Amino acid sequence: xxxxxxxxxxxxxxxxxxxxxxxxxxxxxxxxxxxxxxxxxxxxxxxxxxxxxxxxxxxxxxxxxxxxxxxxxxxxxxxxxxxxxxxxxxxxxxxxxxxxxxxxxxxxxxxxxxxxxxxxxxxxxxxxxxxxxxxxxxxxxxxxxxxxxxxxxxxxxxxxxxxxxxxxxxxxxxxxxxxxxxxxxxxxxxxxxxxxxxxxxxxxxxxxxxxxxxxxxxxxxxxxxxxxxxxxxxxx
Numbered sequence: 001x002x003x004x005x006x007x008x009x010x011x012x013x014x015x016x017x018x019x020x021x022x023x024x025x026x027x028x029x030x031x032x033x034x035x036x037x038x039x040x041x042x043x044x045x046x047x048x049x050x051x052x053x054x055x056x057x058x059x060x061x062x063x064x065x066x067x068x069x070x071x072x073x074x075x076x077x078x079x080x081x082x083x084x085x086x087x088x089x090x091x092x093x094x095x096x097x098x099x100x101x102x103x104x105x106x107x108x109x110x111x112x113x114x115x116x117x118x119x120x121x122x123x124x125x126x127x128x129x130x131x132x133x134x135x136x137x138x139x140x141x142x143x144x145x146x147x148x149x150x151x152x153x154x155x156x157x158x159x160x161x162x163x164x165x166x167x168x169x170x171x172x173x174x175x176x177x178x179x180x181x182x183x184x185x186x187x188x189x190x191x192x193x194x195x196x197x198x199x200x201x202x203x204x205x206x207x208x209x210x211x212x213x214x215x216x217x218x219x220x221x222x223x224x225x226x227x228x229x230x231x232x233x234x235x236x
Contacts, residue, residue, distance in 0.1 A: 008035065012042050105199040105215075111162045112182045112202060112217040115171070121180060122158030122173050132159045136170055144170040144185040145210065149231045153177065174228075181218040181228065188213035194229035196222045205229045 011028045032039040115121050124135040133146040139161055148156040154174050162171040164184060174181040192208040205225040206215045209232070216228055 008038050009041065012038060012045065015042070105197060105204050105217075107164055108182075108184060108204060108215055108217050109200045109202050111164060111171070111184070115160065115162070115173075115182060116180065121160070123160035125158040127156055129156055132156065132172065135159060136161075140168050140170055142170075142187050142212075144172065144212065146172060147232060149174075149228075152227075152231055154181070154228050154231060176218070176220050176224060176228070179218055179220045181216055181220065183214060183216045185212050185214055187211060194226055194233070196226055198222070207233065209233060 008028070008031055012032075015025065015028060032042055124132055126132050126135075127148065127150075129146040129148045133143070136144060136159065146156070146159070150156075154176050156172065157175050157180075158173045160171050160173065161168050162182075162184065163169070164186070167186075169184055169186045172183040172185065174183065188208050189211065190208050192206070192213075194205050194207040196203060196205045198204065202217055202219055203222050203225045204215055204217050205222075205228065206213070207229050208214070214229070214232065216225060218225065
């Protein structure tokens with residue numbers, strides 16, 4: 001979806017929340033007839049809402065309960081989201097966390113989906129790696145390496161804190177052909193070559209180097225994800 005469709009995105013979200021009047025609903029219907037991106041978003045949100053309603057009403061697993069215990073540490077998350085957007089972000093995250101036992105990458109994808117909601121992609125907005133790196137000082141107990149690859153089509157746009165595995169981690173944010181990429185970074189021992197997987201319609205590439213583990217999440221192609229990892233490793 002292009003920036004020109006931002007207003008229509010809000011209407012699609014409001015429609016899902018039952019907040020549109022007849023006139024606005026008719027305008028939206030005419031728009032999605034000619035806009036493939038908005039029609040796809042509308043279909044995805046409707047489908048997600050239905051899948052949430054169809055989930056079994058079993059007791060939440062221990063891992064999900066743990067997620068609720070750490071959520072208050074990021075107090076700005078829920079208040080900053082509005083109505084439908086907040087509900088869909090939380091619903092998507094919960095659905096992925098419920099299935100995380102079978103899919104170890106689901107929690108990372110859930111974090112990426114949360115960040116895609118308006119206003120949550122970055123905590124610090126900057127294309128300067130020397131601005132983004134010191135921003136993490138005092139916010140986490142390690143110093144992530146921050147790099148930028150604009151000439152190769154992977155431009156740094158900022159960073160944020162996220163919560164993965166019950167602890168705060170650094171998330172570096174990039175764009176590739178208008179697609180956001182979240183690169184999660186945390187301390188880990190050993191080295192590992194890039195490995196590409198997929199989860200819930202998103203692609204992930206994971207590697208270890210220099211005392212850190214890196215996992216990038218995006219909807220770009222597996223080949224582009226691998227190219228991004230190789231840039232980090234200086235092997236492009």
